[in-house]
Structures are given as structure tokens and as C-alpha cells.
Amino acid sequence: MRRDWPFFARVLASILGRATPAGVSGNLLRDLDEGHRARLPQGARGANRWLTRQLVLALSPGRIRDLRRLPARSLRGVDDVSALRATGRLLMSLATDLRYSFRLLARSPAFSLTTVVILTGGLSVSLFTYSLLHTMMYKPLPLPAGDAVVRIFAVEDGRTGFIEGRTLDFVRRNVDSFEVMGTYDSRLVQIRGGVSPASISATFIEPNMFDITAVAPALGRRLLSADAEPGAEPVAILSHHIWNATFGADAEIVGSQVNLNGVSTRIVGVMPADFGFPVFGHIWIPVARSESAPPAGETTYVAAYAKLRPGVSAPRADVELHETIQRYRATVTDPDLLELTPDSAKTRTFQKAQMGDEAEVSFAIMNMAAGFILLLACVNAANLLLARCLERTREITIRVAIGASRLRLVTQMMGEGIIMTAVAGGLTIFITAQALALFDARTHAALPEGLAYWWRWGMDAPTLTVAGLLVLGTALLVGGIPAWRVVRADTNAALRDGQQGGQGLATDRLTRALVVLQIAAISVLLFLGGMAAYVTYQAGTIDFGLDTDRVLVGMVAMDEGDYPTRESRVAFLERVRREVEASATIEAVILRVQVGEEGPVMLEGAVYDTEANQPTARVRAQMGDSAMLGVELRVGRRLDERDGLGAAPTAVVSETLARDLWGTQSPLGRRLRVGSVEAPRGESTQPWLTVVGVVSDIYEGNPLDGDRKGKTLYLSMAQVAPTNAGITFRHRGDASAALVALTEALDEVGPTVELVRIINFDDMLDQMRGASLAASQVLGGCFGFALVLAIGGIYGLTSRSVTQRTQEIGIRRALGATKVRIIALFLRGSGRQLTIGLGLAAAVGVAASVAVLNLYPELDVGAFLAAGLLVPTLISGLVLTATYLPTRRAVRMNPRAAIWRE
Amino acid sequence: MGKSKYPGEFEQVVMLALARVGDGAYSVPVHAEILETSGRDVAIASVYVTLSRLENKGLVASVAEPREEATGRPRRFYSLTAGGWDALQRSRKMIDSMWAGVEVPEDGR
Incomplete structure (x- = not known):
């Protein structure tokens, strides 16, 4: 029965079944089923929507109260709902487990907060890195059918480059994979006629650009093929930015004349904001298609773009390009021309063309590095949860003893991890969205020209998808490790010996070794991260030793x-x-x-x-x-x-x-x-x-x-x-x-003489500084996260290793040791771990500092020494505090209570 | 009888639907009748609750009849009682007398 109900409706029905007396829900559900079936012939979608709405209405608080008050007049036919009731029971037990996990988390807010912070840090670093690189490399162009717009490169000896004009002309006439093809060239031009003369980046492009981008001008008209005919009036289209910056957003701009490199040119349109095809540009000047195919005796190399026909994949176009070029080569008889003709040609996305082929490898490495930080965070969080799981050993064994299934225990153990990962996931999405928006604003402010127009960073669908996957993976890892521990636990030993039975000497040694390793790794990370941020900050604020007041720089070329x-x-x-x-x-x-x-x-x-x-x-x-x-x-x-x-x-x-x-x-x-x-x-x-x-x-x-x-x-x-x-x-x-x-x-x-680009010297230096400062902030931010991870992890591990020894402390107290002596003993133990850990870190840190100072001799050695003192002090303080606080708590306990403490 | 002398608006709608359906009325046909006549797609659960409430008030009566299918539970069919008919007429009379002499202005205010 009700097999044809949609899943969501079945869930609602099972909730209704639990919430109301069996007779009532049975009758009501039967009636709903009848209504649903009566509507099915008119369309399943409508019927399902009607059913879901009816169930939601039945479950509204006022109505459910009324339904509960109804007399249950018939309990016959309960079989009908028994399957639903089983689902309901499962949901209820899951809900109970979740509630239990929430209660456990609320009981130890410091633990919950630490774990959430650790997970948020790891997830954010990974998600931010992914989104940043994805936008640069893989996001389709922000155009209608942007993923069909590609560049065409010549392939010569395995290397790619611009394509020779006559070859391209043959390709244009013979290749069927592309809807439109065109060529462009970017140069700087001097524009006069606006508020002030300016040197701007101009794109010389075929008017078919509009067929490819399908973007209409914000003002005026598009370029027409007639504009590129010989003898046509010189015309141009402005970018939104230049229209604002140089022409004060003059609404009458269309139809007016400006001077471009000495040529009087009519402005016929203004493109919308953020348009920059093919890469970026501030003015579009039409060129004829024939310009890419030079007369005999001359050679040109052109940048070509194309739009794939619907249904044609890039690899298929590549095959056709290759075959066409082979055919073309067979027709070329002039050995000089054959020399210029490429071996093959291929398509590549604009993004990949901008970043280069090797960028894919470095991006993968960067993503791997970020993933490694996430893994560290997961291990840290799982470690904390494992510690809690060990503390609950006796509770778990009692549950086993009175008949809890392993499955039930595993879901209970995973509950905490899953809740915290979900919270961390929500925070991560929020933080990453903010960070991306900030990065976008800063990058565009630092480099107003020269950024590809598709580089708009922000929260988008692929980033959200990856966020979901990362959260899922993290939840499995963080929840799974304690759950695995539960499945493998020796319940007999635990029942007999309490918590001690579940651990033993090996676990203790492992914890101590982990503390030492953490100390070393974190000290190095902190020192290097701090130094990297410092170096880039220094570079960003450097004194160039120049008097740049009222100085402009440019280039002249002849x-x-x-x-x-x-x-x-x-x-x-x-x-x-x-x-x-x-x-x-x-x-x-x-x-x-x-x-x-x-x-x-x-x-x-x-x-x-x-x-x-x-x-x-x-x-x-x-x-x-x-x-x-x-x-x-x-x-x-x-x-x-x-x-x-x-x-x-x-x-x-x-x-x-x-x-x-x-x-x-x-x-x-x-x-x-x-x-x-x-x-x-x-x-x-x-x-x-x-x-x-x-x-x-x-x-x-x-x-x-x-x-x-x-x-x-x-x-x-x-x-x-x-x-x-x-x-x-x-x-x-x-x-x-x-x-x-x-x-x-x-x-x-x-x-x-050509005057190329005039900018303010100070602006130029500021741009150089700006890039360094942005880099230092990103590095600083990442290491800040790593630091939070580190603090959380090291504090958790250290205090756990002390708490595990509460019984030992009780015994020592019972045998007559004073509180001070016990605290001193434990601090000495941590001191030994610190010495080994910091010693390892110092070796790496000194070597790294020497290398960095060799590279940047003008850096302040004092800053390195200061960091070299600060980092060990910070870590020592952290570890000793993490030892002192739980030890003090333990020695303050009544020794009897400490001995029997679980 | 006080408050329950006049049935509420939705109760009246359900009772009228019951009267229109006639024999073999239960929540599903009543719901269908309301939808068809008034265009209101109300919650079946509301019809269900209202029928039960009206029965408690003695305005409708129900009989359980076994269904044709072997596995089905008995279905409860509803009909108006004499008290139900009375209550409907009283409500109508009251509304009609309240309306007497009232004229809606042209602009609907």
C-alpha cells in the first residue's frame, strides 16, 4: 500500500502515524490515499503535490492537536501502517540519538567549540583554495553558452602558440565544428576627447564578437561587419569602466568623436559593466576578417577564438582541426610557407590559455596542500572525539550488556561528529563567502586593469557542491574514527577494569608521541607561516629609495x-x-x-x-x-x-x-x-x-x-x-x-613613435606593494587558521594525556605526595616533551631562516630572532597551561574520588 | 446551548456538503464536494476533525459499514441528524435577517 507515494510523503505519513492514535491516522491516511489515487489520472505531479500539501496541513500544530483528541474507533487494519511505523521508529530512535548527542555537546561547551573551530578552519582553508583556483581555471566564461567559447592555438613541436594567418584562413573555410571564428589583437592606444588623455588597452576585433558573446551593448549599437570594410568611418565601442572613468558616464557619448592614436573615431556604443571579451579591454575597434590573412610575401600570427557548434565537444573539434591542418599542409608547395605552417592546432579554454598548461599541476598541488590541512584538522577533531569516546567506555559497555546493538552504538558515537561537522560546514560556507568577496574586492582594487574579466570570486554552485562533499567526507572521518573504536572495543576488559581496560600502556605512549610531534610540527608551521607573512609584508611596505613625487612613467617605442x-x-x-x-x-x-x-x-x-x-x-x-x-x-x-x-x-x-x-x-x-x-x-x-x-x-x-x-x-x-x-x-x-x-x-x-602606457610612478610602486600586501594577508590568514588548528589540537591532546592519569594522581596523593610535587612532576613531563619537540622544530626553523635571509638580506634579522623566541614561548605557555589546568583539577580532587574516577 | 447554538462557518460548509453528497458521505466525497462547489481546497484532516466534532455535538450521525475488500477496515459514513438540519436552518435564518435592509455601497466600502 502507498508504494506509489513519493518518498517525502511517506516520511510525513510515518510521522503522522506516530503522532496520532493508530485508528485515526489509519483512517486519515486511507482517505488521503483515495484522494491521491483519484488525482493520479490527471498527472502524478499534481497528485503528489496535493498529497504532500494535505499531509503538511494535517501535521500543522493546531490540527495535530485536534486529531490526537479524536476517539480511535478502530484498530483493525493496523497491518497497513506497520511498515510505516517501523520507519517512524527508526526516525524516532535517530532523533533520540541526535538529541542525546546534542545534550552531550551542550554539557561540554569548551570541547564542542574547540572541535567546531578546528573543523571550520580546516574546511575553510580547503574550500577557499578550491574556489579561488576553480574560478581562475575552470569556471565557464560569464557569457551565454560561455563554456562553448574557446581559443584556438597552433601546435608546433608539442608547444602551443599563435596561429599563422593563412593557416587560420584555411581552417575558417574548412572546419565545421565551430559556429563562429574570429581573431583579435590587444594593444595600448592613446585616447583623447574625454576628461583627460589616457592610455588604454584596446582590443582590435572582428565584429562577429557579438555573435560569439551574445552580449548586447549597454548603450548604442554593436559593431557591424560594414564597420570593418575598407573606407568605412572609424568607429569604436567603449567599456563601461572607461565610459565612467574617462567620459564621466556621459549619456550623450554615442555618436561623439574621440581621438584614438591621432585618428578621429566615432563612439557607437558602450558595453555593459564587467564585459571584457576576449580577455579584458577598454575599447573595441573593428578589424576586417581579411586582415588575418595577409597578402603573399607577408606573415602574421593571430590570436583566434571560436564558438563550438551546439553538441560538438572540444576534443572532437581538436580532431577536426588536426585533420584540416594536415590537409592544408598537403596543399602548401612553397617550402618557406610550409615552414611557417603549424603541425596541428587545438582548442583550449580562455581560462587555461590565460594560466598556462602547467598551472593545472600547481593548482592540483595547492589543493592537495589545503586538503592536507583539512586532514590534519580532521585527525585533531577525531582525536578529541576519541578521547571522549574512551571516557565513555563504561557507559558503552553497559549499553552493550543490556542489549544495545553495535549499529545503534555506532550511530550514537557518530552523532556528535556529524552534528559538529554540520555546524562547522555552515560556518565554513559563511566564512568562505566573506573571504572570497573580500579577496575579489581587494584584487580588483589593486589591479583595476589586467585582470581577466571572468575572474570574479564569490560563492557559486561548484563551491557549494564541493563544500557539501568536503563536509560529508569530514563527517565520515571525524565520526567514523570513534565509531570504529567502539566496534573494536574489548567490552569484557572494559567492564572489568573500567576506562583503564579500554586503553592501556600503548595508547598512553602513542598520546605522548603525538604531543611531541604536534609541538614540533606546530612550532615550525607557526614560525615559517609568520615569516612568510612577514617577508611579504616587508616587501609590500618597502622603501624603493626613489623620489617619486609628481613622477609619471611610460614607454616610447620606435x-x-x-x-x-x-x-x-x-x-x-x-x-x-x-x-x-x-x-x-x-x-x-x-x-x-x-x-x-x-x-x-x-x-x-x-x-x-x-x-x-x-x-x-x-x-x-x-x-x-x-x-x-x-x-x-x-x-x-x-x-x-x-x-x-x-x-x-x-x-x-x-x-x-x-x-x-x-x-x-x-x-x-x-x-x-x-x-x-x-x-x-x-x-x-x-x-x-x-x-x-x-x-x-x-x-x-x-x-x-x-x-x-x-x-x-x-x-x-x-x-x-x-x-x-x-x-x-x-x-x-x-x-x-x-x-x-x-x-x-x-x-x-x-x-x-608609439607611446605605450603612462602611469603614475607611485601607482606603479603601489601596485607592486599591493600585490605583496595581498599575498601577505592571504598567507597570514591561512596560517592564522593553521594556528587555531594547532592550538586546539595541542591543547586537547596535552590535557587529555593528563586527564587519563587522574587515577595515578589519586594513588600518588593517597601515598602521601603533596599537590605541588605532583604538579611539578607533571610539568616536568611536559617540559621533556617540549624540549624534544622544540629541539626538532629549532633545527628546521634555523635552516629555513638562514635560507630566507640569504634570499632577502635586507630583511630584519631582529624580527627572525624575535619570532624565534616568541614561537617557543607561546608553544611552551600553551603546553604548560594545558598540563597545569587538568593536573590542578586532579590534585584538588579527593584522592578516593580520583582513584575511582572513570 | 449558548456558543454551540450556531455551528461555525467551516462546520456549516461541511454540513452543507454532507447534505449535497447525500448517501455514502465520508471525508473524501465531502472534501471533493467542497472543492467542486466552493473552489476551496481544504485539508482532508480538517474535514475529518470537523465531522468528528459535529458528531460529538449531535449534529451528524455515523454508521460503520464493512468495505468490500477483505483487508479494508470498516468505513464510517456520515449523515445529518434532525438537530443538524435545525442548526443549518437557524444559521441561515440568522444570516438572512442580519442581511435584511443592508445595502452594499457601489464602491464596495
Whole structure:
């Protein structure tokens, strides 16, 4: 009977069966069944909904009271409900067990709280890490059918890269897996016409972008294929951000003209906020499809995207791409062109394209690390529960003796673990949602440009699913270990000897060893975590040694084809500097460029057998007076007009480099050159440079890099003749006027000069600092969690090992030991554990500190020493308190009570 | 008789449904009748409780008749008593006399 009732209705019916007299519920359920069956022909869903509603109504408090008062006139036909009653009994016994578990938990709030905190910490770290990485790597693009939008890469010798234009053209005509395909290019453009001139990231894209993204502009119209035709009026679409930031959210923007890199362009639309296809961008400029397929004799490599046809999987598209490219290769006869044609091509999601293939491995490792913290938390919590389970040994054995089934006992033992895991799960979801929102806000504030638009962190469906799985796994582990202990317990021994029978010497030794291990592991974790947070914090607040007040930085680049000779390039750079310096709104200007990575140098007269023995320096070329950046002259002179193209090669060294190379001797007049002794003959023909001056150090590069030591060798830009240079200038107070002047000055120099990106020097440094600070906060947060885990775990373990010895304390007291002596004895025992644990930790900590200080010599050694003292003090305090409190409690007990205590 | 002189609104609805169903009335047909005539999908449990209460008040009477199926329990069928009919008429008369001379204004206020 009622087999056709939905599960939920059957549960409600069984509750009703328990809540009301059998005759009443039997009759009512029969009537409901009749009504349900009468409705089935009109549709099972409607009938089920009706039935469930009727049951819910019957179970409402007022009605259930009335139903209970009804006279039960018939008890015949009880068979009908007996099955339901069995289910009801099971539910009731489960409810009783749960209630019992709740009571137990409420009786020891400190224990419950500690366990919940431990579990919440472990779960939160794992869930946060998962969600963070999932969003970066796997979440579909926030577009309609976002999971069908992919990028297309050429595959050459197993490596992926941009695809050659003609190959792509063939693919577009012959591949059937894609609904739409297109190409794009990202470049910076100068935009004038808004509140202030700005250098913004522009996406040159085919108008079919709208077919792929299916996102309509917030204002105006989409780009049309006619916009990309030759001779069409130049048009562009703005991002929501630029529309706000540069055009003050001007509602009349559509139809107005702006100047893009000197070209008058009509704005035809504004995209909605958070739109950034393909990666991120602030303005979309149409390009024709034909631009990706160049005329004969030219070669282009393009970034391509596509939308998979519905029902076509990425692997299937990959197979078709591969076959198509093979067919194309067979048609190519020109050996030069064949050389450019890729071996194959494949699709990849935008997320994976952004992060790189190897990211998947590192993400897996990070998730594993977070999972390990969760495992630690589980073991800690299970340990605490196990301790309680042991305390209840006699209670359990009595239950067994009077006939409780093992199953019943196991569900009782798991109850506590399950309740606490569920509470911790709820807290975890709340905390993770907050943490993700905070991370999102901070990251977007620190890097307003340059974040892929799909990186929006927050609580989402996959994260919730994983939260559910993590909570389930944790509940099984945390509840399962004590339950397993119950199943395996020797009930006879326990009944005979009480709690002692359930434990024995082996358990005691194991507990002590665990305490020692915990002490060591936690000390190391705490020290390293604290130091990692400290290092990144230091990097985030570092003094770069530069005067950055009113300083803007940018890049100028020239087309090498227009300036083929060194003379022409130097002349160009000098004109740039002169024109910019001549501007009334600009106070000073300097051109700087890094000449390669930090590399080996050699001193005149020195002999090096390998490159590893050579000193190294960061090599920079500059033109102009570095005094404007606050770089001070120590000895000799700065580089100036005397160090021109034809003059003898000269160099200036930074203080640290001078000390590194010549110690206390004067570097002036000494000679060195850039290059490795291992370089093949012919490549080591760098000229010898004569040192003419020494200047103060500046920190350069990524603040998280070990290499910021200011070992810099400055060359004259006129002697290096690079094709691009950083332009750093100080304005007289009006940044936007200075920008206009700069752009005009550069127009003056020549139309082929490209000004790339102008930002405030302070902002640039702040961004570098911001990333470090964010990293330090995340690290600090994670280790904070680990610390909470550690404190909970170590306190629980230590106090448990003392509590287990309550009987021993009673015996000692009965034999005449004083309270003080017993406490001292126990503290000495913990002291021994501490010594061993901290000794182990110190070895690892010292080695790690030495390594970190080698990497970052400017870090404060004092901070390491302070942490080296603080951590052991903290851990010692914790362990001794965890020993002292239960010992004191035990010695205060009446010895008789202590001896008989279970 | 005081309070129970006039049956309550839902009690009247159940009694009227009982009268409309006629012979063989029990909770399921009564419920169906209320739904069909008034459009109210009430709880069967309420019908059940109300029928029982009306029986206690002597307004309806029930007889238990064995069902056709061998396994079924006896089904209780309800009908209005003379007292039940009286109570219904009294309620109707009272409502009608209260309505006499009352006019609903145009705007329904």
C-alpha cells in the first residue's frame, strides 16, 4: 500500500502515524490515499503535490492537536501502517540519538567549540583554495553558452602558440565544428576627447564578437561587419569602466568623436559593466576578417577564438582541426610557407590559455596542500572525539550488556561528529563567502586593469557542491574514527577494569608521541607561516629609495625599420628627450631601459674559470640626469653628453656593486665589461667600460624577488642605442597638462613613435606593494587558521594525556605526595616533551631562516630572532597551561574520588 | 446551548456538503464536494476533525459499514441528524435577517 507515494510523503505519513492514535491516522491516511489515487489520472505531479500539501496541513500544530483528541474507533487494519511505523521508529530512535548527542555537546561547551573551530578552519582553508583556483581555471566564461567559447592555438613541436594567418584562413573555410571564428589583437592606444588623455588597452576585433558573446551593448549599437570594410568611418565601442572613468558616464557619448592614436573615431556604443571579451579591454575597434590573412610575401600570427557548434565537444573539434591542418599542409608547395605552417592546432579554454598548461599541476598541488590541512584538522577533531569516546567506555559497555546493538552504538558515537561537522560546514560556507568577496574586492582594487574579466570570486554552485562533499567526507572521518573504536572495543576488559581496560600502556605512549610531534610540527608551521607573512609584508611596505613625487612613467617605442642605424636611433631618443624637456609643464625627464636580465660581468685583469665565479649586475642604460629620481652621486661624475656614441665606453656603478666588485678601493678609472666567460667566441666582444662615477642604490624589480639589491651598472643610452625606452618625467603639478604636452612633443618627433602606457610612478610602486600586501594577508590568514588548528589540537591532546592519569594522581596523593610535587612532576613531563619537540622544530626553523635571509638580506634579522623566541614561548605557555589546568583539577580532587574516577 | 447554538462557518460548509453528497458521505466525497462547489481546497484532516466534532455535538450521525475488500477496515459514513438540519436552518435564518435592509455601497466600502 502507498508504494506509489513519493518518498517525502511517506516520511510525513510515518510521522503522522506516530503522532496520532493508530485508528485515526489509519483512517486519515486511507482517505488521503483515495484522494491521491483519484488525482493520479490527471498527472502524478499534481497528485503528489496535493498529497504532500494535505499531509503538511494535517501535521500543522493546531490540527495535530485536534486529531490526537479524536476517539480511535478502530484498530483493525493496523497491518497497513506497520511498515510505516517501523520507519517512524527508526526516525524516532535517530532523533533520540541526535538529541542525546546534542545534550552531550551542550554539557561540554569548551570541547564542542574547540572541535567546531578546528573543523571550520580546516574546511575553510580547503574550500577557499578550491574556489579561488576553480574560478581562475575552470569556471565557464560569464557569457551565454560561455563554456562553448574557446581559443584556438597552433601546435608546433608539442608547444602551443599563435596561429599563422593563412593557416587560420584555411581552417575558417574548412572546419565545421565551430559556429563562429574570429581573431583579435590587444594593444595600448592613446585616447583623447574625454576628461583627460589616457592610455588604454584596446582590443582590435572582428565584429562577429557579438555573435560569439551574445552580449548586447549597454548603450548604442554593436559593431557591424560594414564597420570593418575598407573606407568605412572609424568607429569604436567603449567599456563601461572607461565610459565612467574617462567620459564621466556621459549619456550623450554615442555618436561623439574621440581621438584614438591621432585618428578621429566615432563612439557607437558602450558595453555593459564587467564585459571584457576576449580577455579584458577598454575599447573595441573593428578589424576586417581579411586582415588575418595577409597578402603573399607577408606573415602574421593571430590570436583566434571560436564558438563550438551546439553538441560538438572540444576534443572532437581538436580532431577536426588536426585533420584540416594536415590537409592544408598537403596543399602548401612553397617550402618557406610550409615552414611557417603549424603541425596541428587545438582548442583550449580562455581560462587555461590565460594560466598556462602547467598551472593545472600547481593548482592540483595547492589543493592537495589545503586538503592536507583539512586532514590534519580532521585527525585533531577525531582525536578529541576519541578521547571522549574512551571516557565513555563504561557507559558503552553497559549499553552493550543490556542489549544495545553495535549499529545503534555506532550511530550514537557518530552523532556528535556529524552534528559538529554540520555546524562547522555552515560556518565554513559563511566564512568562505566573506573571504572570497573580500579577496575579489581587494584584487580588483589593486589591479583595476589586467585582470581577466571572468575572474570574479564569490560563492557559486561548484563551491557549494564541493563544500557539501568536503563536509560529508569530514563527517565520515571525524565520526567514523570513534565509531570504529567502539566496534573494536574489548567490552569484557572494559567492564572489568573500567576506562583503564579500554586503553592501556600503548595508547598512553602513542598520546605522548603525538604531543611531541604536534609541538614540533606546530612550532615550525607557526614560525615559517609568520615569516612568510612577514617577508611579504616587508616587501609590500618597502622603501624603493626613489623620489617619486609628481613622477609619471611610460614607454616610447620606435619602428626599427624607420631607424635602422645606431646613429638614427640615438638621434631619435635625444630628440624625444629634448622635445619633452622643452615643454613648459614638464620639469625633468630621463630615459631608462633595462639591457637584458641581471647577468655576469668581468673585471679587467681578473681570471674566471666558470660563469658561476663571475660577479653579476643588473645592467641599465639611461639618458638624462638620474638626480631627478633622488639618485645621489657618491664619487666621480654622472653620465652625460660626454658619453656619446663615438666616445670611449663608460659606466657608472651603484654603491653596492662598487663594494661588491672592488671592496674599499676606489672604482674610478677601473674597467669592466658585460658578458660571460662561457659565451662562445665572437659573442664576448662587449666593449670594456671605464667607471666614471658611483651613485646611491635604488631597489628595482619585483619586491617579492630576492634580487632587489641595487647592484646596478649604468651605461650611457647613447652608446647602447636601444629601439625602445622607458620615459620617466616629473611634471610641474598638472598631470593631465603634462600628458597633453608629452603627446604633442612626441607627435613633433615623428608619427612612427608609439607611446605605450603612462602611469603614475607611485601607482606603479603601489601596485607592486599591493600585490605583496595581498599575498601577505592571504598567507597570514591561512596560517592564522593553521594556528587555531594547532592550538586546539595541542591543547586537547596535552590535557587529555593528563586527564587519563587522574587515577595515578589519586594513588600518588593517597601515598602521601603533596599537590605541588605532583604538579611539578607533571610539568616536568611536559617540559621533556617540549624540549624534544622544540629541539626538532629549532633545527628546521634555523635552516629555513638562514635560507630566507640569504634570499632577502635586507630583511630584519631582529624580527627572525624575535619570532624565534616568541614561537617557543607561546608553544611552551600553551603546553604548560594545558598540563597545569587538568593536573590542578586532579590534585584538588579527593584522592578516593580520583582513584575511582572513570 | 449558548456558543454551540450556531455551528461555525467551516462546520456549516461541511454540513452543507454532507447534505449535497447525500448517501455514502465520508471525508473524501465531502472534501471533493467542497472543492467542486466552493473552489476551496481544504485539508482532508480538517474535514475529518470537523465531522468528528459535529458528531460529538449531535449534529451528524455515523454508521460503520464493512468495505468490500477483505483487508479494508470498516468505513464510517456520515449523515445529518434532525438537530443538524435545525442548526443549518437557524444559521441561515440568522444570516438572512442580519442581511435584511443592508445595502452594499457601489464602491464596495
